[in-house]
Amino acid sequence: MARSRSPRWYFTRRGWTVVAVLALILLLALIHAELRSIQQPVWQGEAQAASLAKEQAGLTEVASAEKYVWDEPLWIVRGSTAEGRQLVVWLLPERAPYAENAAESATEEDIRAKLLAAKPDAKLLHVRPAWHQGSPAWEAYYSRTTDQLRYFYEFYDFKTGAERATYSLTAKRSS
Structure with missing residues (x-):
């Protein structure tokens, strides 16, 4: 009489689970x-x-x-x-x-306050130090929606916080 063999370890549910976990660990690595x-x-x-x-x-x-x-x-x-x-x-x-x-320059908070005071409807995305036209500056990146969503870069003098330039990006239609 033929002796019944137990199935190989990799044909069992536990075997497949071990293989799947090892494959997942390898994929993550x-x-x-x-x-x-x-x-x-x-x-x-x-x-x-x-x-x-x-x-x-x-x-x-x-x-x-x-x-x-x-x-x-x-x-x-x-x-x-x-x-x-x-x-x-x-x-x-x-x-x-x-x-x-x-300590001797305008701060990020000064620039945020100045921009939001001038444009209260602006959604400020970031303010960071920049280099604009050969001198240090603050860069403010924000969006405004009137009839269209528009994005803007606005530059301020790093020391005084005085506005230097504004660049408008292409408009996107609001949906």
Whole structure:
């Protein structure tokens, strides 16, 4: 009489569950590795900008490093010196870095308040340091809806907060 054999482990429900879990873990590991390889150049750029700002502008601590592109690509680094002064440093390509004392300039909150006072219907998307027409500035990006949804970039002087220029993007019809 033929002896009945138990089914192989991978033909059982438990076997398929183990295979599915292992496949899921492998898939997640591959996705994680891919995302890290995509982000690696950004992280390297941030680290290089932070290092340059520490070396050339005298920062001891870096709070943020952000790539900025308008007239030309550059890095904007925020941080503090050994004396505790808060600086914003613009790392311009093939030029000496330009640094401003954050305490002696308009703040992000000043720019937000000024924009919303002038345009109360504006939906403010971001305010950040910028480089506009060869000097430091604040960039405000916002939208307004009248009969159409429109997006705007508005630039303010970094030190005084005085309005410099406004650029309107192509209108989108509201639905």
